[in-house]
Each structure stands twice: as C-alpha cells, then as structure tokens.
Amino acid sequence: MTLEATLVVQIGELLLDMELAIAPGEVVALLGPNGAGKTTVLRTLAGLLALDDGRIVLDGQPLEDVADGAWVPPERRSVGVVFQDYLLFPTLTVVENVAFGLRARGTGRREARARATALLDQFGLAAYAGRKPSALSGGQAQRVALARALAFQPRLLLLDEPLAALDAGTRTEVRRDLRELLAGFDGMRLLVTHDPLDAHALADRVVVLEAGTVVQSGTLGHVTAHPRSPYVARLVGTNLLSGVAGADGVISVSGSAVRFTAADAPQPGPVHVAVHPQAVALHRDAQTGSPRNDWLTRVTELDEHGDRVRVTLADPPGMVAEITPGAQAELTLAAGQPVWATVKATEVEAYPA
Amino acid sequence: MTLEATLVVQIGELLLDMELAIAPGEVVALLGPNGAGKTTVLRTLAGLLALDDGRIVLDGQPLEDVADGAWVPPERRSVGVVFQDYLLFPTLTVVENVAFGLRARGTGRREARARATALLDQFGLAAYAGRKPSALSGGQAQRVALARALAFQPRLLLLDEPLAALDAGTRTEVRRDLRELLAGFDGMRLLVTHDPLDAHALADRVVVLEAGTVVQSGTLGHVTAHPRSPYVARLVGTNLLSGVAGADGVISVSGSAVRFTAADAPQPGPVHVAVHPQAVALHRDAQTGSPRNDWLTRVTELDEHGDRVRVTLADPPGMVAEITPGAQAELTLAAGQPVWATVKATEVEAYPA
Amino acid sequence: DSDDSAATTTTAAPLGPTTSTTAASGTTTASKATGNLTVFAAASLTDSFKELGAQFEAANPGAEVTFNFAASSALVQQINEGAPADVYASADEANMTKLTDAGENGAAPELFAQNALEIIVGPGNPKGITGLADLAKEDVVFVTCAPQVPVGKYSAQAFEKAGVTATPVSYEADVKAVVTKVTSGEADAGIVYATDVKAAGDKGEGIEIPTAQNVVANYPIVVTKAAPNPTASAAFVDLVTSNDGSKTLEKFGFAQP
Amino acid sequence: MLGLVLATVAVAFFTLPLVGLLVRTPWSSAWRLLTDETTLQAVRLSLICSLWATGLSVVFGVPLAWVLARVPFPGRNVVRSLCTLSMVLPPVVGGVALFAALGRRGLLGHYLFDWFGIRLPFSMAGVVVAQTFVAMPFLVITLEAALRQLGERHEEAARTLGAGSWYAFRRVTLPMARPALIAGAVLSWARALGEFGATITFAGNFPGRTQTLPLATYLALERDPSEAIVLSLVLIGVSFVVLLAMRDRWLDAAVGRRV
Amino acid sequence: MLGLVLATVAVAFFTLPLVGLLVRTPWSSAWRLLTDETTLQAVRLSLICSLWATGLSVVFGVPLAWVLARVPFPGRNVVRSLCTLSMVLPPVVGGVALFAALGRRGLLGHYLFDWFGIRLPFSMAGVVVAQTFVAMPFLVITLEAALRQLGERHEEAARTLGAGSWYAFRRVTLPMARPALIAGAVLSWARALGEFGATITFAGNFPGRTQTLPLATYLALERDPSEAIVLSLVLIGVSFVVLLAMRDRWLDAAVGRRV
C-alpha cells in the first residue's frame, strides 16, 4: 500500500515531469528552490490540477490516469493539504475550520467539535478556538491550517511549508508534536520545506526538485554528503565543485588551475567534488609538502556567525572556508587580501557526476 | 530626524504597549514569538490601525498623537510595508504592482515602469514582469512584494517576515541585495523576522517583543550573550537558567540542587545564567576537582545535526549539551541514561535578572 | 354587426351633438393649417386617429401631425404638467373634466364619437353566452374593468340596468387587458367596447348588449389653452368632428354622437 | 474630490423626486385613504406575495447562480441569457408569456388545469409566480458575479477536506458571498414589490386576492392622481423601513482583515 | 443532487414562458411589423436611451456605491434606502415623481426651464432620465455588496504605497470587483430597456423621439395583442444578443488561483 505517481504537467513555462513513490508511514521531504514546482506537485496529487500525462496510484487505487482517463475528485481522495497560504475559511471560527474535514466526512457535530478542540489544545491554540481567522496572527493561522489538515486522518498528507511562519521556539515544539503525530499513523506524507532542519527532524527521505525535475533523492545524510547541484550544496552548506578525474585519480576542477586528490580516488571521468567549509584551512603563505589541494586565492567576503567565521574565497574555484575566531585573530584576514587555501585529501569527497 | 513612537493599543486580549525609536539609516529587527504583536506594531506605524494611546513622530513630524488628535493618513506617511501575506494586487501585472507606489506618487508611467523593471531585474524576477500574481509561486510572490515596497523610497520601511518563503539559496542572495539596498538610503527600517541570521545580516539592533511588551533590546551580540527570556535563549540557542547569587557569588538555580559559580561573580541577588551548549561537557562518571558546576542528570533526547550531536538533559536544570560525534562514539549515550554534566566556570555567564 | 349596434344604441350626448356646419368649416379652414401639430389622444384611438392624421396632412400641405397615444388619464396628467399639446382627445368625459377643471382647455370640449359596450367571448363562443345574465353563471369565468376605469364604471351600470349581479374574477386596469384575457382563453367572457371587439378580429366574437341595458362612452376632444399651433388645432378638431371624420371613425367601430 | 461630488449628485437625483412627491401629497385626504380597507388589504397582499417571491427566488436562484458560476457546460452563456430575459420583457408581455406557459391554455398550464384543476391566473399564487418570474434574475446575476469574484481557491481547500462541491459551496463560499446574497435578495424583493405589468396581466386585479399596492395605485391614478401619490407613499414607506433594516453590518462580510 | 435539481427547475421556469411566446407568435404578420419604420425607430431609440442610462448609472452609481461601502457617515443607511426606493415605485408614480422634481412646474425643473429653457419631459433626454432613475439602484446595490465582500486589505496596501483612497479604489478595488460591476451594469441596462411606466408618463409617447420599444409594444397591444408579442420578441432578441455578449470570461475576475 503506497503512493506511486508519475506526474507530467506543463504550467506556464515550467514543465513538471517527475516520478514519486512514498511507502506507508514514510515521510518524504520535497526540497527545491522557489518556483521549482513543489506546490504544483502537491496540487496535482490533491486533484486540484489535472495531469497532462502520467498517473497517480494511492494504495493500489488509481486516483488519476491520463492513459485510461481515470479520475477521482479531490473530495474522494483521502488527501489532506496544508496550503502555502493556509486558505482558512474566513466565515468559520477556528474550531469550525478544524472540524470541517470531519463534518464533511459525516462525523457528528458534537464529536467533530470535540476532536477538533482536542487537536487545538495539542497545538496550543485552545485560546483561539472561537475566533475568526481574521483575528489570528500569521503563525497562529498557520498552526490552525496544520491542525485542520491533521484533524481527519488522511492516507496522504501534503504539507506546503507548514512551519515557515512559526517562531524559532514554537517551530521546534510543533516539529516535535508533528513528528509524534506523524509517527502515529501509517499514512504517507509529503513535506515541502526550505529548512534542512525540518527535513532532518521529520523526513525519512528527501527529494530535491529543480525546474520541475528531480535532481537528487535519498536520505538527508547521503544527499548532504554527495550534493549533485549548487542548490543542494548551498542548502547543506558545503562547497561543490565539478571536475574531471584522470586515470591517475587526480581531479582537475573545470575552469581552474587547481587540482585535487581525494583519499579514495574516483573512477576516471567527470566527477563532483564536495569539500566541507571547515575542511578548508587558510594560511598567510604557501604550505610545504604535497603540492596538491593547495592553492593561492583571494578573500572576497568575511562574515562572522557566532562562533565561526565564514570566509568566501575568489573564483575559481569558488569556495567558502569556515575558521575559528582564533584563527581569524592570527590571520587577520580582510576582503580582497590574498591567502593560501589547503584541503586534506581525506576531506575531499569525490564521486561520479 | 528619527522615528519615535509610543504605541499603546488593545487588540483582542493583547495589550500592545511599547516605546520604539529608530535612527536614520538604522535597521532594527523586531523579534518575538507568534502572536507577540509584531504585525500589530507595523500596522500602527503604517496608520492602518489607530492607537488607543501614545504618539508616532517621524522626522519630527507627528504622524499620530492621541493627545492632540493629530493624524496623518497612510498615503501621506512616507511608509513602505511588506505585508506578511504580501497583498499583491491580483488584477495588476507584477511590474504594475511594483510600479504602483511610484505611479500613485505621480511618477510618469514610462519612468515608473522603467524603475520597476530595473528593480525586478535586481531581484531576478524580470521573467515574471508580465504575469499576474496568481501565476507566481509563493517565494516569487514574496520577492515581488518586497520589490513593491522598495520601489519608491519610503522614509520608513516596515518588513513583515520578508524572507520567510524564500529557499535557502535565494534567501542568502536576497539578504545580501537587501543589505546593499538598505545601506543605500538613509531611511529607517523595521524588520520582523523569526530568523536570527536575518537579524544578524541586516539589523544593527534587535528589539524583542513578547505579549505586547519589549522584553529586551540591544545589539544582537549583547542579546545573544545575555538572553533575558526563554524565548530569546531558544532563539539564540543557548541555555538560560534563572537563580539567585549569594554573597559568596555562588548561584543556586531555582528549583534544582545544582549550584554554579561564574568566573566573574555577579552581584548578590536574582540572576540569569546563560550557558552555551558547547560549553556543557558530558561524562560517564563523576569528575574529580571542583565540586561546582558539576551534576548528575539524565539524557532525555538525542539528536544529530550534521557535525554536532545535541543532547537534551533532564530538568532541573534543563539544559542542552552539544558534543562532537567523536565524543558520542565514546560515551554511546542513549535516551534515559544517567550522565554527569560539567561546565567550566569561565563558560558560565551570570548577570542580574 | 357591432357598428350598427353601437349606432343604434346611441343615447343623448351630455355635451350636445356637434353640428355639421363645423364639419364643413373644418374642410374649408383646413387649407390655412400649416406647421407642426401635436395631438394627445387616448390609446384606444390609435388606429383611427393615425388615419385621420394622414387625411389631415393630405388636406393641409405643410401641416404635420404628431401623436402622443397613452391612457386618457396619463395624457391629462402630462398636459397639466405643461406638455406641449395642441389637441386632447379623451376616451371619457371624466378625464376631460380634469382638464377643464385645471383650466387647460382653450375652448369647450366637443363630442366626436361614442363607443357602446359589448360582451367579448372566445371564437365560436364556447360557453354559449347570449347576454349579461349568462355572465352570472357558475362555470363562466369573466372579467371587466375596474370601476375607476370608464368602461368598468359603464359595465357596472349596465349590470344594474339588467338587474344582474355577477362578480368577475378580475377587475382589469384597462379594456385591452380584458380583451387579452379573453382572446388568450384565460377568461370565457369580458365586457369591452365595440371597437375592441372589432380590433380583436377573429380572435374574439362580440355579443351585443340590448340598448336597454347598454351604456355608451362619449369621446370628447378639445384644443388646449397653451396650444402652440391654435389654427391647425382648430382645423384638426373640425376634421375629427366633420362627416369625413365620422366615417373614418365608424370604420373602426365608433358610433356618432 | 470627484468621487464624492458624483456620489452627492446621485443622491440628490434620487432624493429630489421623492421630496417632490411629498410636496404634492394631499395630506388632507391622505388619512382617509391610508385607513381604507382595500388599501390595507393591498399592503398586506403586497408584502406577503413579494416575500414569497423573494423566498422562491432565493431557493431556486442560489443553485442557479452556483451552476452558472461553477459548473462548466456547453451553452452556459445561452442559459444565463435565457434566465435573465424576463428582466427586459415589457410589463404586459411578461404576463402574456406566463399565460402561454402556465395559463389555462398554456403549454404546462392546461395540464395543471385539466389534471389537477389548478388555475394559477387570477389567484394569489399567480401573483407570486408573476413576481418571481421578473424578480429572480436580479438575485441570480448578482450572486453569480459575487461567486466569480470570490474565485475557487477556498472551495478547493474545502474539497481536499472531503466536501463535495455543493457542500463546499454551502458551507464556505455562500457565507463568504453573504453581502451579495443579501443584496440580490433585496433587489428581487424590491422588484417584486413594485411589479405591475406581469401581475395585472397574469393574475388580474381582484381586491384582497390579487390586487397588490402597485395595482391599487395604478387604478387610483385613473380617478385621482393625488390618491395614487398617497398610495405610493405607503409603498415607499414600507420599503424604506425594510431597506433601512438592511444595516451595514448585515451587508458586511464576516471576513474581516487578516492580521 | 439537490443543487442541480433546483437549478434545472429554475431554468425551466424561465424558458417555458419564452417558448410559449414563440408558439403564440403570429409569424405571418411578424415580418411586416419587424420591417415597419416605427418599429425600427423604437428599437434604435430603446438601444440609445438604455445605453445612455446605463452609462450614467455607471458614472454616478460607482462613486455612490463606493461611498456607501467605504465612507462611514451618520445616516448612511438612510441614504442607501433613499437611493434604492425608486426601484419599488409603481411605474406611473415614478413618472409623477419625476414631474414633481424635473417637470416644467417641478422643484428643480422650473428653474431649468425659466433660466435655461431646458425642458426634460417629452424629450429624449427625459427618457434617459426616467430610465436612469429606475435603473441606477441596481448597479449601486450590486456593486456595494461586492465592495464589502472584497474587504479593505488590498486598499490598505495601496494606501501605504501612497494612493489616496479614491485612487486606490479605482486602480485596485474596482478591477477586483469587475464581475459585480459588469453584472450591475447589465441589470441596470436590462431594467432601463424594459422601462415603461415612468417613461410614458414623464417623457410621453412620441414616435422617434420618446417612443421606446416597450411603449410601442403597449400601443400595439391596443391594436392587436399578437403584434405586441412580435415587438417584444424584438426586445427579447436584442437583449438576448447583448446578454450573450456577457461571456464567462468577462464575468471572471482577473484574480485566478494564488499558487
């Protein structure tokens, strides 16, 4: 019993074309830059946007199939959605909003109300039960939207940036609650988010969507270790270079004189090279020893984050180095200043592109 | 020439009551949990919500003064707002939306259009200039809203979580662009955000609002070092305890047997104690030496973040410790397991509550 | 047919009969009449007056007649409001009186036509109506005009004369509404003017009402006080009251005073 | 400022004639007329029938508006046009059309009559039918526009929550369109209350049964205009009260500002 | 499903009478009548006047609706009621009221006449005035409801961008309310096109000058009901075309789904 979908739909200039499979009880995080098509994916799964091609099968039942014209309307798919802009019902009170899904499915008024109230308590919204959505703050509204989608237990739950408007504290709490709730039942969940922490805390697997196509998917750990696109690299905060590995295992990074060696040499051919900012050491002058993984460059930007200093290095090969305030105190780096960068071979992750 | 405001307004159960001053060219970040009243503050400053008491003075001109009934309507205050839910004009194209402020202020159609287009380019939205907002993705819409508020250069700029819907990458870019733009002109800016990084990157000063009142304000550094409320502590990711300092400088933390000494002893009396998670060391068994800052507790939660392991320790005194994967490998901690925690006196920040 | 009945059932006209001399003068003075002439006439005169208007224009080159047809009451209303009327032809004396009371008349009103009551029934007279008495029958659905409307008042009088008491299902607001009800088959019978039966053509049949029971409507005409074109007005009134005029009117079912 | 100026002119344009009427009202005879039995009958009948007509307009008009706004089908424009033509029918012709359909000899009417002995013309029911016929389109058009203006996103949300489109409409969209619903109902009601032509033609004019206030007024006009004025003042008074009841807050959508 | 059933009944209710009319139309005499000069004049006049009336209704009705919806002032309900009373005036009385105000002996009218020699009654202008008088309220009510339904948040946003409330209304709110604006205009137009009572009283019944189709129909009725039917078919035809032109997409608000 799973979700299996092949989604092909043209929207504006964007052609969305992807495969998606979610196992029962699994939570998949859908990551991707703005305009990648994440919301569009959710709309198609919910039945709010018809496919141009492909099919959607939930628990073996085809919800939509362009081939044989099968089509199940949204209200008869067991799908819950948290919309990016909430779409709370303005004329209903908060509790009526949350109870709506149950009422629409025929639950008695009293029971629906009771369950809705319970859920509101859980999200710390009890105080607002009687209010109209127009009297809620942004974050409150978002939590209500979340509660509304969770109130009836859909087989497939689609969450479109459900935590974006929450403050740091509430966010961690809701994240925890959500994790427990989701652990609870064995439906399938698709979570759109821009925050790796959400993915880390909630998702078993991440799918990275860019310009309508999947560029990478797998466990967060794996994706973090082997980013395959600048977006992913930025997302997980490592440096990503692409180059070509020679027969000798030496990697020449495209567009730069610098050559790298990795502890475990990759197959010859085009490769991705991932280097963690903390693995990039900086020095005032050239280092003796292995000439490899060692190059002269310039500081383009300095940026202190609490207990780290992020140093952006000039292209090519563009990199970010993260050093301790102590190191910075010695080096006294400043933007525009030349500097030697080195990376231990053991810290160079190289894998086929 | 500054903004000076005393805002008193009752909205629902919330009584907003605060003083706010912003100097020319200054960027103030307004932080606070959901429902603290941030948006309400912005609405009052923009003239969309009348004060119950107090006054708003911009560049010496009173915009509103309950005392003498002074009142300047929104359109004649030079105030730009990015709304939490954007409020783009659905019937106008993106470029018309951005040009609206200029047109409304009498700029010629062609010029307004030109300047709007330029701004759109800057935000990488040129491709969407001709679209209706309904054809934008969440993040795109938010950037348009930002551009719209920046297009005409208001004396006072109010940004309500302007980056919440942006993906990691775009977010850093926009943050940079924004910083340059804001550095450009000498107006005053108030930025509502939930992300300390935004505050760090953009704001000179932060004001923390909780339940309608200011709990703390100052530079981010200072606030980070001396959090005065659990919310702030959570926000900046340190542990906050409150206790009482004895004459001997020894601090007994309320509700727990543990007693702390700080390198520089605080004045006797009630104090806040801030301890950075990385400063909390964990051991299988009791440590010899100074008996202080050393206590037996239990692991309640384990949580790996990339290159750190966050260990939540049992109340009292509730704390989070951050250790390296290496350390974890040795300790092999598991939830529920007893553990000894220690903190160097030098790592204990104590200051009057 | 109905014409004769109308003619034969003529009773003395309150305003006294018009003399044929005026008719003669009508034809003589006609040549002097030029310019625009505005005639406010009762709606029931539409066809007949259009024809008279044509005759008038033929007889008086340079004269142009404009008509304003509406309910007699509405016309009085308009004239009292200062409407640019030269001539007012009413379907009953009551409305003419309203005009004279307001002093809007330029001369004494003259009667130019009469209209007798008839019972109108559907084609083939399905219910076999023969006279007013039949209208009192249970299974007969009949309509008359409301007492406020002249024909309604006359109908009431007719019933009185005939000693019949019958309640219609509806008191219509104007006589054409009665015709419509009957011709569309909603009512079995109605009381209308002879002219209406004629106008209804084959959609309705007329049942004459004996003179003894019948009541006649008098049609007065007058030149208004504020008449922009008095000479032409007089000429037109003369034409209407002349013999030629009478002939034309008879064609449409009117009787002579 | 231009907007205000134009608005003021408009108000004057509406107020002046009413003032004029008041000026010309023969207050002396007014009282006698107002307390006249037939007048009171007419008022009662007018209210009852117009309210019935409004009720029917809502019951049938709301679903129709929903279909026109939400259910796409070929020839939707034709249907919309058909359902609004009765607005432009000249008074009497409207009645004739109703005869043709529901009269004793009408397409449907003669079955009603032959089989069930039901005769709509000359009955109070006839009045209601006639009024509904001319009044309903006002509700339909107003509401359809409102529904289109609202867009479908909230309905979509409702459907993902398991609501059929009709349920979603009733629970979510219609409440959001409440101002338009009320406005439409008021327009229909006003139109029904003032209805004259179709009524007198189709239902006839019988005091206490089918003689509504406009009919009484019209007849009064035949005898004495000033009487008519008094009667229409009654009509005006009645509707003024009702319209006043249509307070701001009724009209206000429950949806306030989103903070 | 209930909604659809009710809607279908409604459609039938509107279609049947029209079919009935067609059935009873004397097609033989139809052609002669349709090509008759006065008929064509009437059609032309009806169109011109009703369009003028609609135009005026928009020009004055939109600001009025805006004031009623957005500018709070004491007695706003009273004003709203005043401006909608003309909807319920019985046909003829409407004309009488206009006389009282704009007639040559009217409150304002006699100044117009004495000072400028302007006489509205019995002129084409008079027809337009009469039609506007009865038609405008439909636009006002419809639009006001739509404005209230929209809420003020987008206007607020516009004002923070420096737009005066009237400018904000014109550039932002009105376009968002376009469906209602169109609907209101159509209702007014339809009402104006079908207007009879006020027109024949206030403007008289002069072929080519003030004789609109409804008036022509009324006269035809005096002569031969079946002629009247033909004429009203013309009226129906004309409006059918116009209503058809009111396509779905015209009615659709530009605001689609927000992704």
Ligand SMILES: Nc1ncnc2c1ncn2[C@@H]1O[C@H](COP(=O)(O)OP(=O)(O)OP(=O)(O)O)[C@@H](O)[C@H]1O
């Ligand atoms: N109605 C439409 N017409 C044309 N283009 C559209 C329409 N709706 C969306 N798009 C485009 O499709 C792309 C995908 O939109 P979508 O909302 O799925 O992006 P997203 O991944 O949700 O982005 P975000 O993270 O900003 O929400 C965007 O570039 C958007 O501009």
Ligand SMILES: Nc1ncnc2c1ncn2[C@@H]1O[C@H](COP(=O)(O)OP(=O)(O)OP(=O)(O)O)[C@@H](O)[C@H]1O
């Ligand atoms: N119209 C209203 N009636 C009653 N209470 C309201 C109304 N609008 C807002 N509130 C309450 O006022 C408080 C402050 O709202 P506000 O939107 O300012 O919070 P906020 O700081 O912006 O929160 P968030 O970060 O979630 O946007 C909230 O608790 C909200 O519930």
Ligand SMILES: [Mg+2]
């Ligand atoms: Mg999205």
Ligand SMILES: [Mg+2]
């Ligand atoms: Mg907010």
